[in-house]
Amino acid sequence: MDVIVADNAGFCFGVKRAIKMANETLDQASGTVQALGPLIHNPQVVAAFQRRGLQVAGSLEELSTGATIVIRSHGVGPEVKKGAVEKGLRVVDTTCPFVTKAQEYAGRLIADGYKVVVIGDAHHPEVVGIVAHTSGKAIVLDTIAEANALKFIPRMGVVFQTTHSIMHVQEVVGALLKRGKEVRVFNTLCGATTAMQKTAVELAPEVDAMVIVGGRQSANTAQLAEVCRKVNPRVLMIEFAAELTTEWFSGVRRVGVSAGASTPDEVIAEVVDRLTQMEPVPIPA
Ligand code: F3S
Numbered sequence: 627m628d629v630i631v632a633d634n635a636g637f638c639f640g641v642k643r644a645i646k647m648a649n650e651t652l653d654q655a656s657g658t659v660q661a662l663g664p665l666i667h668n669p670q671v672v673a674a675f676q677r678r679g680l681q682v683a684g685s686l687e688e689l690s691t692g693a694t695i696v697i698r699s700h701g702v703g704p705e706v707k708k709g710a711v712e713k714g715l716r717v718v719d720t721t722c723p724f725v726t727k728a729q730e731y732a733g734r735l736i737a738d739g740y741k742v743v744v745i746g747d748a749h750h751p752e753v754v755g756i757v758a759h760t761s762g763k764a765i766v767l768d769t770i771a772e773a774n775a776l777k778f779i780p781r782m783g784v785v786f787q788t789t790h791s792i793m794h795v796q797e798v799v800g801a802l803l804k805r806g807k808e809v810r811v812f813n814t815l816c817g818a819t820t821a822m823q824k825t826a827v828e829l830a831p832e833v834d835a836m837v838i839v840g841g842r843q844s845a846n847t848a849q850l851a852e853v854c855r856k857v858n859p860r861v862l863m864i865e866f867a868a869e870l871t872t873e874w875f876s877g878v879r880r881v882g883v884s885a886g887a888s889t890p891d892e893v894i895a896e897v898v899d900r901l902t903q904m905e906p907v908p909i910p911a
Pocket of ligand 1: 638639640641699722723724725788789816817818819846887
């Protein structure tokens, strides 16, 4: 099959930065090094880091005395950092600068007397961290229906989960405008995700099918698949090349590939190799 890889597929600047900082920490630290949650949403990368000695802790309570902790690119709430310092831990903060901006805007809006609305997934660690920067006072919603159901808010401040698509937040903000008098919106979308989605959406209508590669827990990978589905319904989301089956590609001659921000180049290359070797399968009569 002909395979076309979208520009900007794979590791974003924030993930590269987090990986570099975690590697430097492992090189330099003499004692235990722990990450609060998996460093990125990619099982191979997390496993490779575990082999190098980076342990994964689920919460502050699980962190060992005297350890160095790595805060991942999704960020955390201020109480987590404070708790770590109080425990005497050395903190290496790899929070992506785009996420830091969203946290700062949310905190500033609350301090200025706005009710903060975060458009995003309430369970995603990034959103949990942003809400914590409003002392838990922010409302999280992710759909037009949820926005329409809000009570009227005189002063509303809005931020977005960084990896959301611009199309999605435009729709939800449109609904929020009817629920507030003064509505202050900060565009906290991440430039890397926006560029990745744009090139994938441009490629999707030009091919018979799109393959989106990335971790199942990765929000930006799921968003990438969703925006592509709007312009080409034939979209397959996979984590590994081994998940590709010739049956799925029945009638496909040209396939596009893009990948979430935590997908390593090697994984993308394996997928491309496997797709290139597949013979186009005719549509069954
Ligand atoms: Fe940061 Fe965007 Fe990557 S928020 S971690 S540059 S996907």
